[in-house]
Structure formats: C-alpha cells, structure tokens
Amino acid sequence: xxxxxxxxxxxxPMVWVLAIILGGIIGAAxxxxxxxxxxxxxxxxxxxxxxxxxxxxxxxxxxxxxSGALNVASIASVFGKTAYKPMAxxxxxxAMALLxxxxxxxxxxxxxxxxxxxxxxxxxxxxxxxxxxxxxxxxFVVVGAYLFVQMSRGMSAKTIRAMGTAAFxxxxxxxxxxxxxxxxxxxxPGYDAAIMAPLFIIMSFSFGLAFFLLVLTxxxxxxxxxxxxxxxxxxxxxxxVFAGAVLYFTAVRHLTNLYAAEHGDVxxxxxxxxxxxxxxxxxxxxxxxxxxxxxLLFRPTDGPNVGSVLLASVLIILGGLVxxxxxxxxxxxxxxxxxxxxxxTSSFYDGAVNSYTPSxxxxxxxxxxxxxxxxxxxxxxxxxxxxxxxxxDS
Amino acid sequence: xxxxxxxxxxxxxxxxxRREFFKAGGAVxxxxxxxxxxxxxxxxxxxxxxxxxxxxxxxxxxxxxxxDCNACVTACSDENGWEDTGNPETDAxxxxxxxxxxxxxxxxxSLPMMxxxxxxxxxxxxCPTGASFKRADGIVLVDKHACIGCRYCMMACPFKARxxxxxxxxxxxxxxxxxxxxxxxCTLCVHRVDKGGQPACVxxxxxxxxxxxxxxxxxxxxxxxxxxxxxxxxIGLRDDLRLNPGVRYNNL
Numbered sequence: 001x002x003x004x005x006x007x008x009x010x011x012x013p014m015v016w017v018l019a020i021i022l023g024g025i026i027g028a029a030x031x032x033x034x035x036x037x038x039x040x041x042x043x044x045x046x047x048x049x050x051x052x053x054x055x056x057x058x059x060x061x062x063x064x065x066x067s068g069a070l071n072v073a074s075i076a077s078v079f080g081k082t083a084y085k086p087m088a089x090x091x092x093x094x095a096m097a098l099l100x101x102x103x104x105x106x107x108x109x110x111x112x113x114x115x116x117x118x119x120x121x122x123x124x125x126x127x128x129x130x131x132x133x134x135x136x137x138x139x140f141v142v143v144g145a146y147l148f149v150q151m152s153r154g155m156s157a158k159t160i161r162a163m164g165t166a167a168f169x170x171x172x173x174x175x176x177x178x179x180x181x182x183x184x185x186x187x188x189p190g191y192d193a194a195i196m197a198p199l200f201i202i203m204s205f206s207f208g209l210a211f212f213l214l215v216l217t218x219x220x221x222x223x224x225x226x227x228x229x230x231x232x233x234x235x236x237x238x239x240x241v242f243a244g245a246v247l248y249f250t251a252v253r254h255l256t257n258l259y260a261a262e263h264g265d266v267x268x269x270x271x272x273x274x275x276x277x278x279x280x281x282x283x284x285x286x287x288x289x290x291x292x293x294x295x296l297l298f299r300p301t302d303g304p305n306v307g308s309v310l311l312a313s314v315l316i317i318l319g320g321l322v323x324x325x326x327x328x329x330x331x332x333x334x335x336x337x338x339x340x341x342x343x344x345t346s347s348f349y350d351g352a353v354n355s356y357t358p359s360x361x362x363x364x365x366x367x368x369x370x371x372x373x374x375x376x377x378x379x380x381x382x383x384x385x386x387x388x389x390x391x392x393d394s
Numbered sequence: 395x396x397x398x399x400x401x402x403x404x405x406x407x408x409x410x411x412r413r414e415f416f417k418a419g420g421a422v423x424x425x426x427x428x429x430x431x432x433x434x435x436x437x438x439x440x441x442x443x444x445x446x447x448x449x450x451x452x453x454x455x456x457x458x459x460x461x462d463c464n465a466c467v468t469a470c471s472d473e474n475g476w477e478d479t480g481n482p483e484t485d486a487x488x489x490x491x492x493x494x495x496x497x498x499x500x501x502x503x504s505l506p507m508m509x510x511x512x513x514x515x516x517x518x519x520x521c522p523t524g525a526s527f528k529r530a531d532g533i534v535l536v537d538k539h540a541c542i543g544c545r546y547c548m549m550a551c552p553f554k555a556r557x558x559x560x561x562x563x564x565x566x567x568x569x570x571x572x573x574x575x576x577x578x579x580c581t582l583c584v585h586r587v588d589k590g591g592q593p594a595c596v597x598x599x600x601x602x603x604x605x606x607x608x609x610x611x612x613x614x615x616x617x618x619x620x621x622x623x624x625x626x627x628x629i630g631l632r633d634d635l636r637l638n639p640g641v642r643y644n645n646l
Binding site (some may be wrong): 037039040041042047048049051052110111112113115116118119122123124126127128129130133181184185186187188332336338339341342343344345346347348349350 | 481482483484485486487490491492493494495496497498507516518519520521522523524525540541542543544545546548549550551552553554557558559560561562573574575576577631632635
C-alpha cells in the first residue's frame, strides 16, 4: 500500500466564504448570549417547568456526536482496520471540535456562565454532572494526545494503538456519563432508566459517524481531492447498522416502560397522546431519523451511491436532534407524579402537561455551537496536516 | 414511625469540611449591595449556626388546610421577597397551594407544597458544585455564591420545589438573598429559625386559626411535632424514593 501523505487544506475563496458565514453565526450566538444574560432567561422559551430547552438539545447532540466521531479513529487504531487509518486524524480532530461546540452551548446557557470557574474547581463527586466535567476535560487531553502521537514522526504503532485504546475507553465512559445525566433522575418518570447510558452510546455511534461522513465529504469536495466512493459506501453500511441499533434500543426502552403500570402514563403521553411530541417521535425520530435512512443505506444498488449515504447522514442528524428533543423536552413536559392517586391542580402547573416554545435566541445559540464545531475543525485542517491528499486508493 | 436521627450526617466528611470552611470564611461570604447593605449568602453564618443535634421539620394536617386559604403562600412571599410578576411560567414559587381530588373516591383536599428538606436530597446529589447543601440540622439550602444556574437540581427534585430566577431582581430582602440566574427554594425561614423563631408560613397558618402546619425538632422526642408524629399516622411525599423528607403530611 502507498504511504499516506497528509496536507493542509488550502485557503481558497470558498473556504473564506464558509469561514465568514460560520463566524457570523458564532457572532450572532454571542449576541444572543449577552442578551439572555442581561435580561435573564425570561426572554427564552424556558421556564420553571421546562428548565432545559433547545440549547440543551443542541449541546447534548454535539457532545454525544463528539464521542461518536471518534469511531473512525477507534476502528483504525483499536480494531486494526487499515482502510480507516488515513481518516483517524480527522476523526480525532472532529471529536474534539464537536465536544468544544457542545460544551460552548451548554456553558453559555448557564444562569451564571461567569461562574464557570466554580464548576471547574469545586466538585461534588456524587454528581454525575461533576464527573462529566472531568470526563469532558479529560476527553480533550486524551484525544489531543492521541492526535499528537498519530501526527508525530517515528511514533510506534504500539504507542498509537495504546493511545487509541485509551481514547476509545474514555469516549465510552463519557457517553455513559452523558446518558446517566438522564438515567439517574430517579424522580422523573420520563427518565430514570439504566438503558439511557447504552442508548446514548449507540446514539453517539450513529450521530457521530453521520456528522463525520458529511464533514469528510465536504472537505474533500472543497479541496477537490479524491475520495473513494467505496469507502463512503463502507462507512454507510456501518451507519445503517448503528441507526438500526438506535431504533432497537429505543424500542427496548419504551417496551420496558410500557410493561410497568407505573410508567404507563408517561409512555402513553409520549407515544400516543402527546400531540406535537408524539408526532416528533414517530415522524421525526423513527421515520426520518431511522427507517428512511436505513432504507437508503441498505437499498440494493449497482455501485456505491454516495448521494444516498450523504442524504441518510443528513436525515440521521436531523432525526438525532429530534430524538434528543423528545427525550429532553418530552421528559419534562410530562408532570411529576407526586400524588399518584389524585387529580392535581396548582398555580405552579402541578399535574399539568407543560408546553414549550423555543425562542429564536435558543436556536441561534444552538446553531452557534454547530458553527463553532465546524470552524474549529476547519481551522484544524487548514493549520495541521490532518487530511490525506488522496483517499482514493486506501 | 421513627424518623432516623439526622445528626449521623455530621459524620459525612464533606459536610464537616464545608461547615468548617464556612465558619472560617463567614466574613468573606458576603456581597456588598450598596453602601451599608450586604447580603449574607447561605452557607456562612447560616451554616455555622446549625445544630447537628436537631432536625427541623414540618407536619401538615391536610384536614385542617382550607382550599380557599393562601395565608402560608402570602406570608412566605412577604417574608422572603419573591412575588407574582404576572409571568406564572417563570415566577418563583417557594411555596404553593396544591388542590387534590382522589381519582377513585372523589375526596378533595388542599395542602401547601414546598421544599421537603429531604435527608437524602436528590438536589444535593446532583449539584455539580455543591451549591445545594444540607445544614447539620436538616435544612436544605442553595449557596447563592456557588450556584452556576445549571438547573440540574430542578430536574432532579421530585417535588418541583425549586425555582430558577428568570429576571434581574430588585429590592430583595437582606435575609433572603436571591439572584438572577440562580436556583432557589424554601429555606424553612432559616433566618428566623436561627433566632429561635418559626417559619413565616407556619406562623401565618396559626394566625388564620386553621393551625394546619406544625414546626419543630423531629429529633427531640419531647417536641410537639415529635409527639404528634408518634401519635398519628403520617406520610412523606414520594416515600417510595426513600428520601426521608423533613416535611410530613397527615390525613392525606
């Protein structure tokens, strides 16, 4: 096999245009944050019922996708698939960029983002949130070191494999931690399920690979370098398996809940009676984010159909955002069951299904996280030797 | 039923550390508002005064609580400075009246809901910075200087007891610090309790003649509340979660 040559991405006018657009989105997100911080969260759609909103959907999507984007590198370094090896650098870079984008959104939605230093220096070790702060920071260190050893001259394959394995284990821990943010909420009938951790891991595999495929192909089209369609087809097959697994874990989660009488109400609300949230689940998450992309990825074709894989990736990302919306918002829309035997009313929306209309500010902040991810990844490939000159004969 | 003594919690090393820290740092745990006015953040003096031998709690008799009475809510609002600003979805409510109708029997009852001051409080477990904390005497508070406004405690609380401050606040009470972008809830009127008083809601309920709320030390077998708890059956809300709330209800 030929030796892989990595080269920086040239700063073409098109790259500049994209950078300016992304910079504009980030600037708008910054203004949105300042506006919310000045006026308080009352200007958002979030309230005392829906305490986590659209920013959390974007943030958790990006964080989950971050660990999934590392898949390609893991397949190369840990599982020894040489075809994936030339893409391992981009995989590690994109993983860090996604995490930075997600954390940016999460942190800037805090009520007191100026106190981030408190979160970084004061830990309650019984809190999975505090553990996540460590897991997220550690991810940058471990994946950064992994990228460094990949790019260093004369580094032995053994060292790269060891770092790749460490990063792989870390990313599993990270997504376990993210899923457990919800899985360990014992009081909320919409959460409180051990399956949340493995569900989030498999979601990360799917969302992360879809994001990686779109970024990889975009960068290769921008740089006019060769990208083997068979490679895309191969990753598309893997994506199809992951998307199927997300549907499987989702089904198991809901079937388990449906079996228990105590969870019957929340399941009926989400799956059958919740109005918009039910439509989002069946149409957005299951159909657009699951069934259609799986069909696209596995439909018999004469040769590799890159267009189908890319369309499926877009649908999986949209469906993934919807899935997190259904989990995060849907779980809060359903009222807490403090008095199971009673009909409940109060001035504080006890017993009521809560409504949520996200504001444009929240959407702009979320999009800012995506733009931040892309600009970091873009800067990385412009400044560093991340992208192989040729991915046509690997 | 016997409520486990809370003073065992003092064995928790982190709690000892925190208390010692706040004792030492009490002088700096204040924030200047305007000249001559300072706010005590919970955690400083408030923590230092906690008596590990006590566990403060409430007993609420729902048969005595009237559906049309809102005295406890009004008293808490006046005492602690939170108010109805016409935005019910975002306004803070430290205490609220809940009206219940039994699904099978049709029995109607009304009761006040507030922070249940759990022994094993989920809000404290999930708080990443330790801003949610429990004093040695069982009162659950938010350290307003350490809260980063992540709202995870609001996700975790089984009782919807906490509110997020959604807008800048003016004219707040010096004994009840509040702040835009932080989470807050019933303090059991810790500023009154530390001076030997009782919570404003309990006092107001007594003045109406209903007398539905009783406050006292659950650990003192001779206290009125402990005697009543021993004599009559009562429940903690969501007892299935085994949080051992400091607020108990009878006739529910």
